[in-house]
Amino acid sequence: MNFTFLVVVLLTALAFVGVVIALSRAISPRSYNAQKFEAYECGIPTRGKSWMQFRVGYYLFAILFLMFDVETAFLFPWAVVMQDLGPQGLVSILFFFIILVLGLAYAWRKGALEWK
Secondary structure, eight states: OOOHHHHHHHHHHHHHHHHHHHHHHHHSOOOOOGGGGSOOSTTSOOOSOSOOOOOHHHHHHHHHHHHHHHHHHHHHHHHHTHHHHTHHHHHHHHHHHHHHHHHHHHHHHHTTTOOO
16 A cells, blocks of 8 residues: 555644744744743732642542533433444443442442532
8 A cells, every 4th residue: 555645644744733833933922021930810919828738529529520421421422322222222321320320329428429
């Protein structure tokens, strides 16, 4: 199989990206001052330490939200083709639900859903 066309396309793409990056660095405005490199906190200067620890409950809540968000992303395509899948598709999605319900029960039991 002749890969000449593929090599030409890849080299053209790399050359185009390189030219665009070089051009943007050459013509972009620059401003170097000390204030530009400071942390931005809604325009209000920070008092005390800028770095502070957050409770782990926030992260657990976010992970649980992502878990059920991914569940929704998997359920939509399954619902669209459900008639084509037949009983095997139903069994597979029930297995998926069982795993999610067990995860939810575990999180509930550990108290990850309680907002204190």
